[in-house]
Amino acid sequence: MFTIEHDFDATIVTLVDEGAPRQEELREDIVITAFEDCITLRQFNPQRNDDVVITLSLVQLRDLGAALNLPEGSYRLTPKGQTP
Template identity: 65%
Template sequence: MFTIEHDFDATVVTLVDEGDAPLGEDVIVQAFEECVTVTQFDARLDRDVTITLSMAQLRDLRAALNLPEGVYRLRRVGE
């Protein structure tokens, strides 16, 4: 299950794990104009942990999810 909310400066997607136990903590993805953050509560540290992806990293991640194992570099059309 997931929710989508449009805030003033970001789109916020919350991913809720509804599978079999053990369930993972909710994942919150915030898309800003210049970056995307991914946040999840870490029970071992007793705090939220956040990573920030640049738009280029997000583009590469999106491409990587549909490719076989290997090393790649995306090129823009015309390069």
């Protein structure tokens, strides 16, 4: 399950772990906040009693999206019509 909210300066997506068959424990919610120049991922860590925050640039996010659909290897994405 997930929710989407639009704030003044960001879009916020929350991913909720609803579990899977035979999954022993649920993971904490992940809150993804999309700003104009970056994306943050935030998840509560119960062992530290604190949030863990990861910030990705928009280029890193683009690369992550591409990486999910590519086989193992090393890649560099370039805009169409531009040589690497």
